[in-house]
Amino acid sequence: MTYLAKPKLHHPTLPKNKLGYTRRDYEGKVSTLCAGCGHDSISAALIQAFWELDVEPHRVAKLSGIGCSSKTPDYFLGNSHGFNTVHGRMPSVLTGANLANRDLIYLGVSGDGDSASIGLGQFAHVMRRGVNMTYILENNGVYGLTKGQFSATADMGSKSKRGQVNTDSAVDTISLALIMGASFVARSFSGDKAQLVPLIKAAIAHQGAAFIDVISPCVAFNNHPGSTKSYDYIREHNEAVNRLDFWPSREAITIDYSEGGLIEVPQHDGSILKLRKLDADYDPRDRIVALEHVARAAEKGEVLTGLLYVHAEAQDLHAHLNTYAVPLNKLGEKELCPGAGVLEKINAALR
Amino acid sequence: MKRIEAVNDFVVKFANINGSGSASANELFAKSFLRMGIPVSPRNIFPSNIQGLPTWYEVRVTERGWLGRRGGVDLMVAMNPQTWNQDVKEIEPGGYLFYDDTRPLPSSKFRPDIHVIGMPLTEMCNAHYTDARERQLFKNIIYVGALAAMIGIEPGVIAELIGEQYKGKEKLLKPNVNAFQMGYHYAQEKLKDALGLKARRADAVGDKIFIDGNSAAALGCVYGGASVCAWYPITPSSSLAEAFQRYCSRLRVDKETGRNKFAIVQAEDELASIGIVVGAGWNGARAFTATSGPGVSLMTEFIGLAYFAEIPATIINVQRGGPSTGMPTRTQQADVISCAYASHGDTKHVLLFPEDPRECFEFAAQALDLADRLQTPVFVMTDLDIGMNQRLCKPFEWDDARRYDRGKVMTADELEAGKDFGRYLDVDGDGIPYRTYPGTHPKRGAYFTRGTTKNAYAAYSEAGPDYVYNVQRLLKKFETAKTLVPKALLTASKEPARFGAIYYGSTSPAMAEALEALAAKGIFVNALRVRAFPFQDEIFDFVQSHSKVFVIEQNRDAQLKTLLVNDAGINPVSLISVLHYDGTPITARFITEEISQIVTALNVRPIKKDKAA
Numbered sequence: 033m034t035y036l037a038k039p040k041l042h043h044p045t046l047p048k049n050k051l052g053y054t055r056r057d058y059e060g061k062v063s064t065l066c067a068g069c070g071h072d073s074i075s076a077a078l079i080q081a082f083w084e085l086d087v088e089p090h091r092v093a094k095l096s097g098i099g100c101s102s103k104t105p106d107y108f109l110g111n112s113h114g115f116n117t118v119h120g121r122m123p124s125v126l127t128g129a130n131l132a133n134r135d136l137i138y139l140g141v142s143g144d145g146d147s148a149s150i151g152l153g154q155f156a157h158v159m160r161r162g163v164n165m166t167y168i169l170e171n172n173g174v175y176g177l178t179k180g181q182f183s184a185t186a187d188m189g190s191k192s193k194r195g196q197v198n199t200d201s202a203v204d205t206i207s208l209a210l211i212m213g214a215s216f217v218a219r220s221f222s223g224d225k226a227q228l229v230p231l232i233k234a235a236i237a238h239q240g241a242a243f244i245d246v247i248s249p250c251v252a253f254n255n256h257p258g259s260t261k262s263y264d265y266i267r268e269h270n271e272a273v274n275r276l277d278f279w280p281s282r283e284a285i286t287i288d289y290s291e292g293g294l295i296e297v298p299q300h301d302g303s304i305l306k307l308r309k310l311d312a313d314y315d316p317r318d319r320i321v322a323l324e325h326v327a328r329a330a331e332k333g334e335v336l337t338g339l340l341y342v343h344a345e346a347q348d349l350h351a352h353l354n355t356y357a358v359p360l361n362k363l364g365e366k367e368l369c370p371g372a373g374v375l376e377k378i379n380a381a382l383r
Numbered sequence: 384m385k386r387i388e389a390v391n392d393f394v395v396k397f398a399n400i401n402g403s404g405s406a407s408a409n410e411l412f413a414k415s416f417l418r419m420g421i422p423v424s425p426r427n428i429f430p431s432n433i434q435g436l437p438t439w440y441e442v443r444v445t446e447r448g449w450l451g452r453r454g455g456v457d458l459m460v461a462m463n464p465q466t467w468n469q470d471v472k473e474i475e476p477g478g479y480l481f482y483d484d485t486r487p488l489p490s491s492k493f494r495p496d497i498h499v500i501g502m503p504l505t506e507m508c509n510a511h512y513t514d515a516r517e518r519q520l521f522k523n524i525i526y527v528g529a530l531a532a533m534i535g536i537e538p539g540v541i542a543e544l545i546g547e548q549y550k551g552k553e554k555l556l557k558p559n560v561n562a563f564q565m566g567y568h569y570a571q572e573k574l575k576d577a578l579g580l581k582a583r584r585a586d587a588v589g590d591k592i593f594i595d596g597n598s599a600a601a602l603g604c605v606y607g608g609a610s611v612c613a614w615y616p617i618t619p620s621s622s623l624a625e626a627f628q629r630y631c632s633r634l635r636v637d638k639e640t641g642r643n644k645f646a647i648v649q650a651e652d653e654l655a656s657i658g659i660v661v662g663a664g665w666n667g668a669r670a671f672t673a674t675s676g677p678g679v680s681l682m683t684e685f686i687g688l689a690y691f692a693e694i695p696a697t698i699i700n701v702q703r704g705g706p707s708t709g710m711p712t713r714t715q716q717a718d719v720i721s722c723a724y725a726s727h728g729d730t731k732h733v734l735l736f737p738e739d740p741r742e743c744f745e746f747a748a749q750a751l752d753l754a755d756r757l758q759t760p761v762f763v764m765t766d767l768d769i770g771m772n773q774r775l776c777k778p779f780e781w782d783d784a785r786r787y788d789r790g791k792v793m794t795a796d797e798l799e800a801g802k803d804f805g806r807y808l809d810v811d812g813d814g815i816p817y818r819t820y821p822g823t824h825p826k827r828g829a830y831f832t833r834g835t836t837k838n839a840y841a842a843y844s845e846a847g848p849d850y851v852y853n854v855q856r857l858l859k860k861f862e863t864a865k866t867l868v869p870k871a872l873l874t875a876s877k878e879p880a881r882f883g884a885i886y887y888g889s890t891s892p893a894m895a896e897a898l899e900a901l902a903a904k905g906i907f908v909n910a911l912r913v914r915a916f917p918f919q920d921e922i923f924d925f926v927q928s929h930s931k932v933f934v935i936e937q938n939r940d941a942q943l944k945t946l947l948v949n950d951a952g953i954n955p956v957s958l959i960s961v962l963h964y965d966g967t968p969i970t971a972r973f974i975t976e977e978i979s980q981i982v983t984a985l986n987v988r989p990i991k992k993d994k995a996a
Contacts, residue, residue: 093821113821114831124655128662131646157651360610361667368608370634379778382592
C-alpha cells in the first residue's frame with residue numbers, strides 16, 4: 033500500500049497532451065492495494081493510454097465488479113464517473129450505461145473471480161452482444177480480497193500459497209471471448225507496459241467489444257514458486273505474437289520498416305492499428321487461427337500475449353439495435369412521449 | 384326443473400383445449416357484448432402449457448359493470464372431453480350445458496338439474512371442411528354463431544368484429560363469416576328457445592376501453608419516457624415487454640432516420656436485466672424491467688445496491704403464485720413483503736398497486752417519475768389477473784403539458800458556477816441528494832458509486848457516523864416518498880359504519896361488488912383502497928377510526944397486514960384478514976361470505992336493514 037499521498041501541485045515541466053492535460057490529470061485516489069500489486073501497474077498503463085489518446089477524462093465511465101481489481105477504478109481517472117457494482121455483474125451494468133449514452137467511452141475492469149467464476153455468464157453475454165467497451169480482466173488466478181482461494185483461471189496443477197494443488201481445469205477467458213464473439217481480443221502482462229499501453233489504446237479505439245486479459249501477479253497470495261501466475265513464471269513463459277503500434281488517425285502515419293512484416297488494420301474511427309509480426313504465420317484477423325494459436329500455446333505451457341484477434345469492421349450493440357444517434361439519456365418528452373392525440377387514437381382502437 | 388333466466392347478467396364458461404384456436408373465437412364472443420353496450424369481464428384460466436392441456440375462458444356478462452369474477456357458471460360450453468366431469472359439476476342448478484353431440488354420451492355423463500343443449504359441431508365441420516385444421520378452427524366460430532343466436536347477440540356486431548379482425552386478410556374474412564352464419568342459422572332453426580340467458584342492447588359501456596394490464600403498463604412506459612427496457616421471459620410478465628416492443632416500433636421510431644428512440648434487450652437472466660436497468664438509470668436514461676416473483680428473487684442483490692447507491696429503477700412485478708416451479712399461470716398478491724423489503728441490509732422500497740389496466744398505464748408512467756425523483760427502485764405491483772386478462776376500464780389520459788420529473792440532477796452550469804456537490808448530502812431536508820450524470824463536467828461532479836462505504840461526498844468511508852448519516856437520510860427520503868406516491872382512496876359507506884376494509888390491486892372490482900352485497904345484508908363497511916407503500920398517515924387514521932378493519936388480500940400470509948403492522952404502527956388487534964389464495968381471482972361472493980360470517984361471529988347481528996352493523 034502506498035501511504036504517501038502525491039502532492040497535488042504539478043511540476044511545470046510535466047509533458048502535456050493535446051488537451052493541455054498532464055498525466056497527473058488522469059490519476060485517481062491513492063491505491064489501497066498491496067505494494068507491488070500487478071493491478072497498480074495496469075492502472076498506470078490505463079493512465080498512460082488515456083493521456084496519450086487525448087481523451088477527456090470525464091468522457092470515460094469506469095465500471096467494475098467486486099474484488100481487488102474492481103477497486104482500482106478509484107485509483108485512476110479521478111474526474112470520471114465510476115461504479116463499483118455487484119460481484120460478477122459489471123457487464124450488465126456497463127451494457128445499460130452504454131445504452132443510455134452512446135457518446136461516452138466505457139471501461140470495464142474486472143478480475144478473474146469476478147469474470148470467470150461468479151460472472152462467467154455475464155462475461156460471455158456481454159461479448160455476444162458486442163457492447164462497445166474496453167473490458168480489462170486483471171487476472172491473477174487467485175481471490176486476493178478473501179485471502180488466497182483459487183479462482184477459476186488458476187491452472188490445473190498450480191499451487192496455492194498454503195500448498196494446496198488446484199485439480200480443476202482453468203477457464204481460458206481469451207478462448208471464451210473469441211468463441212462468444214468479442215471483436216478485439218488481446219492478452220498481456222501487467223509487468224510489460226510497452227506491450228500493454230498500445231493494446232489498451234487500440235482497444236479503446238475499437239468500436240465493439242474489446243477484451244484484454246492481463247496476467248497480473250498477486251504479490252500477497254500468488255507470487256510463489258508453484259504458481260503459474262507469478263512474475264517469474266510469466267516472464268519465463270511469455271511468448272508475444274506481435275508488437276503493436278497504435279496510431280490515432282489524426283497523426284501522420286509513419287511506417288517503421290526496420291524489422292519484421294507489418295499489417296495495417298484500419299479501425300472504425302479512422303485510426304490505424306499496425307501490427308508487427310514476430311510470428312511469421314500469425315494473422316490476427318482470423319478468429320479460427322487465434323483460437324488455434326491460443327490452444328497450442330497452452331498445450332506447450334506458454335502464455336501467448338499480444339493482439340490475438342481483431343475484427344475491425346465489427347458492429348456494436350447500438351448498431352444491432354438501430355438506436356438513435358442522440359444518446360437516449362438526452363431525450364425528453366418531445367422525443368419520447370407520443371402525446372395525447374395519439375393516445376386518443378389508441379383508446380379508440382380499444383373500444 | 385328450474386331454469387336460470389337472466390338478461391345481461393350471467394356467466395358463460397368455455398372449456399377448451401390449449402392450442403385449439405379457441406382463444407380468438409372466445410374473445411370475439413366477449414367483445415360482441417361490448418359492442419352492444421353491455422360490459423363484460425373475461426378471464427383466461429390457463430395451464431402452463433402450449434398445446435394439449437385444458438384451458439378455460441370465463442366471460443361474465445354484467446350490465447351493472449361488476450368486473451370481478453362472480454363465481455359459478457350459468458352456461459358451460461364444454462368442448463374438452465378431458466375436463467367434462469369437472470365442467471359439468473361446476474354449472475349452477477338450472478344452468479345450461481352446451482356440447483358437441485356428434486357422438487352420443489350416456490345419461491350418466493349429465494346432471495338432472497341442468498339443461499343440456501347439443502349441437503353436432505364435429506359432424507357439421509366434417510361435412511363442410513376437408514382440411515383438419517379448418518375443421519378445428521371453424522368449429523370454434525360455429526359455436527360462437529350458435530351462442531349468438533341463442534343469446535340474442537346481434538349478428539351485425541359479430542360481422543363488424545370479424546371484419547376488423549381480418550382487415551386486409553380478405554381470404555380469411557369470408558370463411559369466418561360463413562362459419563359464424565352456419566352456427567347462427569342452425570341455432571335459430573333448431574335451438575330457438577333453448578337458453579334463458581339473453582343479451583339486450585344497453586348503454587353501460589360508454590367510452591371505456593378494453594385492454595389487458597400488461598399492454599397498458601407497456602404503453603405507460605412509452606408515455607412515461609422509458610428508453611431502455613431489459614427483461615427475461617417469465618409468465619405472466621413476458622407480454623409486457625413484448626407489448627413495449629410493439630408500441631415502440633409504432634410510436635418511437637424516428638421518422639427521418641428510421642432509428643429507434645429506445646433500446647430493448649432480452650437479457651440472459653433476471654440478474655442481467657436488472658443490471659442493465661441499473662446501469663441505464665445510473666447513466667440518466669429511464670429504464671424498466673418486467674418480471675414476476677422468481678425474477679425479483681434473482682434481482683434482489685442489485686435492488687439492494689440500487690437502494691443504497693440511490694439509482695432509479697422501475698420494476699414491474701406481474702405477480703403469480705410462487706415459487707419458480709409454482710403456479711405461473713395463476714394469480715396471487717404474494718410478493719408484497721418480498722418486494723417491500725427486497726435485498727439484504729436495511730432496505731425498503733416504494734410499491735404501487737394498480738387496480739386495473741388504466742392504473743397500470745398511469746402507475747407505470749408515474750413509477751418512472753418517482754424513481755427519478757426519489758433515486759431508488761420503484762415497484763409496480765400488478766398481477767396475472769390484471770396483467771393477462773382484458774379488462775374494461777376508463778380510457779387512458781395524458782396531459783401534453785405534463786413534464787417528466789427527472790429529479791435532482793446537477794447540471795454542468797451549476798457545477799461550473801461552483802454549486803456545492805455532495806452526492807449523498809441532504810441539502811433540502813427531504814433526504815434526497817443531488818446526482819450528476821456521467822460525463823457532465825470536466826473537473827467537477829464526478830464521483831465513484833458504491834454501496835454504503837462512503838461519506839456524504841461519496842469518498843470512501845467505513846466510519847460508523849457516515850454510515851448512520853446515510854441510512855438515516857434514506858429513512859427521511861422514504862418519508863418524503865409518502866408525499867409523492869398515490870394516495871389511498873376511500874369508498875364511504877352510505878350508512879355510518881363501524882367496520883372498515885382495506886384492499887388493493889386486482890381485488891378492486893370484487894370488493895366494489897361485495898360492498899354492495901354486504902350493504903344489502905345490512906353490513907356497512909367503509910372501504911379504503913391502498914395504492915402505494917410507504918403508507919400515508921391517512922391509512923393509520925382510517926384504522927383508528929374503525930373498531931375492526933378487514934384486510935382483504937390474495938395471499939396466505941396476510942402480507943399487506945404485516946406491512947401495516949410493521950411499517951404504519953397499526954395495532955394488529957384492529958385488523959382481521961380475509962384471505963383468498965387458491966390461484967383463482969378473488970370473487971365478490973367470497974368476500975361477502977367471509978365478512979358476513981365474521982360479522983356474525985363478532986355478534987353484531989344486523990336486525991334492521993337501516994341500522995348500521
